Structures are given as structure tokens and as C-alpha cells.
Amino acid sequence: MSKQKSLSSPRALDHLVLPVGSLAAARARLGSLGFTVASDARHPFGTENACVFFSDGTYLEPLGVASREAFEASVAAGNVFVARDRAFRFRRGEDGLSAIVLGTNDAGADHARFRKAGCSGGDPLEFSRPFRLPDGSSAEASFRLAFAADMRAPDFFLFCCERTSERPAIAPDLLSHANGVTGIARVVLVEDNPSDFQIFLQDVIEQREATAHSFGVDIDTGNSVISVLTPAGLDAWFGLQAGAERGLRGAAVVFRTQKLEAVEALFRRNDIIYEHRHHRILVRPAPGQGVVFAFEE
Template sequence: MMRAVDHLVMPFNTLPEACDWFERIGFVVAPEAAHPFGTGNACVFFADGRYLEPLSIVDPAAYDAAKAEGHLFVERDADVRNLADRPAISGLAFSSSDALADREQLLEEEAGEDGLVEFGRTMRLPDGGAAELSFRLAFAAIHAADAPSFFCCEARHSVRPDRSALTTHPNGATGVTGVTLTAPDPQVFRDYLSAVCGSPAENNPDGSLTFALECGRLDIVPRDVGSFAIESVTITVADLAFARKFWQGQGIACAEESDGVAVDCPNGRGRIRFIEERS
């Protein structure tokens, strides 16, 4: 079954640091929220239902306790934070309607972990209200401490918070359309990523592989130097020329690309790419 991106995890040292940067480049950032295992986030939500999750440690004691207990999410986050050369985007979560079934599928294809993560938290809303949320996560196997963490995220709550006030961004961003990974030899990860994405690989003339996703794509491209990592996330904007002027006004450095522009992330190796939304 072809999967859809739910969100991407981006480790930061502190949430205020993350919020300041995302607001500078033109995003509305949701109020901070804490997980019961010591991490917290301040998410950037999009109109297409996907989001970015800036993540930091907000309760070191709870974090250390969860790590000691073998909590998969915390273990992987800690491995990334201990790296001298940290990736800006450490994890990719796919939407799930049944994380238990997703775990079984991944295990059957020799690409899964036995462990699950289940938790609940309170989400503060822009109007001052709150919503109780609960989640179940099923994880793909991980190749190394510096490799991306892939997991399926099942939202188990019935409430659907109104996030419309959080999805109108000053830079005109509308959604997530692609994720690009790198590896010295993409073919090594062909079967693994096919199981993770729920779709077959398409070979490209440059040696890269493309995996179709629901409303998007995942690419893995060859790099002579570097490891298996998430290089960038591609975000659509309503008007690229407008977005460029916004970033110029904020003094944000942008790199021109064939189909858009890219902004380097401040929290490690990685970029956010922006392309114009196609009708």
C-alpha cells in the first residue's frame, strides 16, 4: 500500500531557537507541546495535512528515563543528538490508519521493528483551548545511528483540531510534496525503501531511485561523500516570486535551483526546498 507523508522530525537544541528560525523564514509555528517521554515540539502545519516537527528535549529526567527503558523514539533521537555532524531532518513519519498492521507488513518484508510507541498529550490551540491527542507509532528497522528513522504514525484520537489558523503562512507555503535522501549507492536501499514507502522503485538515468508516495514522492540520489541521510524536504508555495521577495526582506539567503529555491537549515545538514504549487 502506497504511503503518504505525515510529518518530518527536525531536532533542535531548544524550541525557542526553532520557533525563531521558522518564523523568520515565514512560517506560522504552533504553540509548544510536551511529550510524556521528555521531548517537546512546536510544529509547522500545512493546509495539505502534513507538517514539520521541530523537536527538542524539554524534560531531561523523563528523556533519560525513557532512553534507559529502551523507548524507540527517544533512543533514535538520542543517537542523532550525539552525532558530531547532525542531520537537520532525522526522521520521516508516514500516515497510518493501523500501526499494528503496518508493523506486521514491515516485519514480513524484513524491514521492521517489533517495538511500538504509544502515548497521549495535550495540544494547546490558538484560541486558548486544548485537545487531547493520542498516537501509536510502528517503526522501520534502522541501519545505523546516523541513518534516518522511518515510522508509521497512527492518530488514535477522534477529535480533529481546527488548525486552519496555523496553516496560513506569510511565505505562502501550502504543503509537503517530496523528500530527498542520499546514499553512496542507492541500490543498497532499494528493497528497504520499497517496503517503507509501500511502492516499487523507479530507476532514473542518473542512478537515483524514485518511490511514488500518495500526493508526493521520495527520491534517493547517489553521493560520493556522505551516508544514508535525508538531504531535503520539498515544500510547495502558492507564489515563488512572492516568497523570494519575502525572504529577501528578511535577509534570508536562498540558493536558486532549477525548479525553485533552497534554504539551508540551521540545526544540521539539510535544506528546505521550495517550489511553486502546480494547479
């Protein structure tokens, strides 16, 4: 095990981008797993989401295509977010985990930092979209995104997300989930040689400390952990076969939950196929859920 000293606070995990073939399918699947799913919301560049918010401030962003015409026009206009989503769907299919999103107070500074480190994913993106408030009224949420990518990993990217408007309050009922999940404990990526991407991830997260182990490397974001596992590690911990491809790929999301017994009872009621492994409950991917979901106390 090797460690490097941390020189600054890391960028915290904000959310995960999960491309889906259909928001309706994602809503049905996530609902059956005990998640409360927010109303559909459209972006101005052809995509739409139906988010799952957690009490620790993180969330899932199932991402669908709302308008193919606007989607393609956005790619042609140089929208990095949409171009990456289109490329992911072309290479990996309609369901999966395409991006890790980190919180920031200054996306402009992050873009400059990524350019200096040689890991910029392209031009920043600014946009606004309507947001429904808990009282039923609507407001506008505005964002600025700074992208980071590694050309060796065409199926995965990261970006820092700055909210340039006041963050709207999340309705309390959206933070309550039948499965008891309170947040994202770990995001799992897979790659034959995790150390090839360690410096890239540390630069983006701005975390100088990493923990190397026999199955890969772990990087702490302060509120979660990003793990890059070898195919052998992915098999040992999650019973998954990674295939022979190189480059970072999304493989699993590990959630914090209050009681595994309650999760198991819920899955039995909803006819969800699951398994126990290493003190976790694992659920294999399905339409609307593109990677393994794992639940741990």
C-alpha cells in the same frame, strides 16, 4: 529508467521529524522563513515540539529535548523514538532530519509487516499528549507508532503513525504561511548507492513502483515523493557536498509554494541568504533548520 508495478496504495507522507537544539531557535528561524509555528507541546517521554502544519495535511515536527532526565529514562525503558533521537544527536549534531513519518490506520498491522520484512525498528509506541484546540480549549491526542529501520542507516529511520483518538482540528491561521507554502513536495535523502535501500523504502512505504534515474531513485507516497540521490545528484540539484559516509541521511525538504516571487521578496525583507537553482529557491541549513529548504511553484 525502470519501473515496478504497484500492487497497493502507498502509505502517504504524514510529517518529518527535525531534531533541533532549541525550540526557540527553531521558532525564530522558521518564522524568518515565513512559516507559522504552532505552540510548544510536550511529549510524556522528555521531548517537545513546535509544529508547522500545511493545508495538504503534512507537517514539520521540530523536536527538542524538554527534560533530559525524562529523556534518558525513556531511552533506558526502551522507547525507540527517544533512543533514535538521542543517537542522531550524538552522531549528527543537534539539528537535522532524522525520520520520515507515514500515515496509517493500523500501526499494529504495520509493525507485523515490518517484522515479516525484516525491517522492524523495535517495539511499537503508544502515547497521549494534550492538544490545544482552535477555540483555546484543550483535548488529548493519542498515537500509536510502528518503527522501521535498516541497520546500515544509523542516522535515519521511518515510522507509521496511527491517530487512535479523533484528530483535532488545526486552527486555520496555523495553515496560513507568509511564504505561501501549502505542503511538502519532496523529501531528499542521500546515499552513495541508492539502490541498496530501494527495497527497504518500498517495503516500508508499501509502494511497489519506483523510478530509477542516473542520480538515484524516486518513490511516490501518493502525496509527496521520497528521493534518494547519489552525492553527485545532491550536488547537481542542491549544490551540497554529501561527504564520504554510507547509509541514508536526510539532506533537503522541497516545499510547494504559490509564488516564488513572493518567497524571494519575503527573504529579502528578512535578510535570508538564498539562491536560485533549477527553478527553485534554496536556503542553506542554519540553527533551527538542519537541512536545505527548497521552494518550488
